[in-house]
Each structure stands twice: as C-alpha cells, then as structure tokens.
Amino acid sequence: MRNTFRIRPGRAMAAGVLSVGLVAGGAASAVAAPSHAAKAPASTAAAASITAQASPTTVKTGAKVTFTGQAKGLKSGATVTLKREVNSKWQTVTSSGKPVQVQLKNNGPYTLSTHPSSKGTWHYRVTSGNVHSPTVNVTVN
Incomplete structure (x- = not known):
C-alpha cells in the first residue's frame, strides 16, 4: 500500500502540471483568436476621404466661390456634390x-463653384x- 500512495501523488502532480500547461496554452489560443477575427478588411467608406478648400472665403453677394479638393479612395467616375448647411440640414x-x-x-x-446670393x-x-469633406466656411457680405 505504501507504494500506491507514493505513485498517486506523483501522478497527481504530473497531471496538475499538464493541466496548467494546457489551460495556459488554451488561454493563449483564446486570446489570439479574437485578434485575428478583429482584423476585418477596411470598408471603402472608411478608406475614402474628401478634402475641400474655398477660394475666396469672403465674398460679396453674387460673387464666385470656387471649391477645390481631392477625393481619395473613390472610384473614377464617382460623383462629388457641393452641399450647404441650412437650418441644421445639408442641402x-x-x-x-x-x-x-x-x-x-x-x-x-x-473643382466646383457657386455664386452665393444671401449674406x-x-x-x-x-x-x-456617405463620404464628406470637413466643413468649409464662406462669409458673404
């Protein structure tokens, strides 16, 4: 009987060490799995951007304002449209x-241009x- 007690604690210790190794290895795999899943391809909307500059930024009523910029990440042939904020809505x-x-x-x-008619x-x-440039302010006197 004495040999049985000596073997069993040894087996229990070996099993415990193996279990800790498997749990640690499994935890590392579990942590690694979400990082691979999180690497989704970037959508075209996230990769696309539009810049805009106005010239001049201060004009008299009816004078021409020209907007120039670059649209990156959009396909050739895509349409860009000039919008103005009126009553908190983009028109x-x-x-x-x-x-x-x-x-x-x-x-x-x-290059886009307009002739603002309101001060x-x-x-x-x-x-x-759904891609838009930062807001550009134009003052009309």
Whole structure:
C-alpha cells in the first residue's frame, strides 16, 4: 500500500502540471483568436476621404466661390456634390436648377463653384455617398 500512495501523488502532480500547461496554452489560443477575427478588411467608406478648400472665403453677394479638393479612395467616375448647411440640414447647392456636382477623373481632383446670393456665414462641404469633406466656411457680405 505504501507504494500506491507514493505513485498517486506523483501522478497527481504530473497531471496538475499538464493541466496548467494546457489551460495556459488554451488561454493563449483564446486570446489570439479574437485578434485575428478583429482584423476585418477596411470598408471603402472608411478608406475614402474628401478634402475641400474655398477660394475666396469672403465674398460679396453674387460673387464666385470656387471649391477645390481631392477625393481619395473613390472610384473614377464617382460623383462629388457641393452641399450647404441650412437650418441644421445639408442641402445640395444648385445652379440654374441643377446640382453643383462633377464626376471624378484620375486621382480624384475636383473643382466646383457657386455664386452665393444671401449674406451671412455659410457652411459648405463636398460629399460623395456617405463620404464628406470637413466643413468649409464662406462669409458673404
């Protein structure tokens, strides 16, 4: 009987060491699995961006304001549209009843223009789908 008690504690210790190794190895695998799952491909909306600059930024009523910028991550042929914030809503700017917009060509540079007819400080941005530029302010005197 004495040999049985000596073997069993040895087996229990070996089993315990193996269990700790398996649990630690399993925990490392469990931690590694979510990091692989988190690496989803970037969507086109997240990768796309639009820049915008106005020139001049202060004009008289009816004077021309030109917006230039670059659309990156958008396909050639995509349309960019000039929008103005009115009563906390973004509205498409029109000229002669048509939207102020242009289709992109290679590398995404664009030029849009408008003639603001109302005095005030106006907030503009350029959009394409759900991608938009930062707001650009134009003051009309």
